Amino acid sequence: MMTKKGILFTGKMTKTILTSTLALGMLVNVVTAKEVSFKGKTIEWIMPFKAGGGTDKWGRFYAPLLSEALPGKPTVVIKNMPGGGSTKGANFFAKRASKDGLTILGTSGSTQFPYLLDDKRVRYDYDKWEVVLASPTGGVVYVSSKLGVNSINDLNKLKSQELKFGSQGATSLDLIPLLAFDILGLDVQPIFGMKGRKSGRLAFLRGETNIDYQTSTSYIKNVLPAQKEGRAVPLFAWGTLDDNGNLQRDPTFPNLPHFGEVYETLYGKKPDGKAFKAWKTFFTAGFSSQKMIFLPKGVSSDVIETYENAAKKILENDDFKKLKTQNLGLYEQVVGKKADNLKQLGTKVSKDDKEWVKQWLTKKYNVRF
Numbered sequence: 001m002m003t004k005k006g007i008l009f010t011g012k013m014t015k016t017i018l019t020s021t022l023a024l025g026m027l028v029n030v031v032t033a034k035e036v037s038f039k040g041k042t043i044e045w046i047m048p049f050k051a052g053g054g055t056d057k058w059g060r061f062y063a064p065l066l067s068e069a070l071p072g073k074p075t076v077v078i079k080n081m082p083g084g085g086s087t088k089g090a091n092f093f094a095k096r097a098s099k100d101g102l103t104i105l106g107t108s109g110s111t112q113f114p115y116l117l118d119d120k121r122v123r124y125d126y127d128k129w130e131v132v133l134a135s136p137t138g139g140v141v142y143v144s145s146k147l148g149v150n151s152i153n154d155l156n157k158l159k160s161q162e163l164k165f166g167s168q169g170a171t172s173l174d175l176i177p178l179l180a181f182d183i184l185g186l187d188v189q190p191i192f193g194m195k196g197r198k199s200g201r202l203a204f205l206r207g208e209t210n211i212d213y214q215t216s217t218s219y220i221k222n223v224l225p226a227q228k229e230g231r232a233v234p235l236f237a238w239g240t241l242d243d244n245g246n247l248q249r250d251p252t253f254p255n256l257p258h259f260g261e262v263y264e265t266l267y268g269k270k271p272d273g274k275a276f277k278a279w280k281t282f283f284t285a286g287f288s289s290q291k292m293i294f295l296p297k298g299v300s301s302d303v304i305e306t307y308e309n310a311a312k313k314i315l316e317n318d319d320f321k322k323l324k325t326q327n328l329g330l331y332e333q334v335v336g337k338k339a340d341n342l343k344q345l346g347t348k349v350s351k352d353d354k355e356w357v358k359q360w361l362t363k364k365y366n367v368r369f
Helices: 011-030 054-069 084-096 109-116 152-158 175-183 197-205 216-228 259-267 274-287 301-316 318-328 336-346 351-365
Strands: 002-004 007-009 042-047 075-080 103-107 130-135 139-144 163-167 188-192 211-215 232-237 291-295
Touching: 042 054, 042 084, 054 075, 054 103, 054 197, 054 211, 054 216, 054 291, 054 301, 054 318, 084 103, 084 109, 109 274, 130 301, 130 336, 139 175, 139 216, 152 232, 152 259, 163 175, 163 197, 163 211, 175 188, 175 211, 175 274, 175 351, 197 211, 197 216, 211 216, 216 232, 216 318, 232 259, 259 274, 274 336, 274 351, 291 301, 291 336, 301 318
Parallel strands: 042 075, 042 103, 163 188
Antiparallel strands: 002 007, 103 291, 130 291, 139 211, 139 232
């Protein structure tokens, strides 16, 4: 029993008051981050690629869903800003993005790789950005039917033919196919200067190149028709990683072998060596978190939480679950801590693998760092 200013408190009453006070404190903590309304606002989504490519299509799939999920249902407008292997748009975002949640950025592995390789064009730092959503994806390598190749069992036929590949640049996400072609012993002549994977795909469809790859979103939407017409022959997918970090078949393309299987078919042994180790490291960085939505440095915790809640709302929507497979493939879309983990995976590589790749790029394509 205790008294205060003439008021009598029993032990039971004291416990009740303390419990209520604790609950009130917890409630205060819960509502500390308040929802931000974007009613009547326009959100500018910087897309550092040309319209029509895989990342652009991914962004245009998400834009109306984000508009619907954010409080106030703002208009979400995609602003394409290609150039410099996507560094131009990323640099713009890093320098000019507003801190009120009205500017977001969409990136791909082609934005991550220049950052990982110390490209002198890079003026951005992933550590200073807040990830809202991460989208893993895959990719498919395909060739012209005119080459007379029907599957990976015919790979040796490609070694005697002149192969041309439309590329954004050796330090872009195209590092993955370029290094893979080299590991497989294919003599592929890259045609650099493409503004995005869309440009590479169109060059293929015009007959200017005869080997290409597209990320899953673009392959599903844009290459499958050519495959059905008999113009494109899929050879293999990059694959995905299991819980132990081993390559496995891509669930979106279960009938296509993964890159490790192609290596084994060609050389009669499991993939090994410094080249394959470096390829796998950069593949993991480029595809496990292939596309991400970011808020800039300096936004408030209220804005961050509002966006995260909107992203969760999108992923939990039944209509989204139906549309996801046909637009994005069978890859888990993640938010919160999972998204941050994938961001770390996509923006950090070992020093040894990084140096090996830089030396290879300098020797193979005269890239200077």
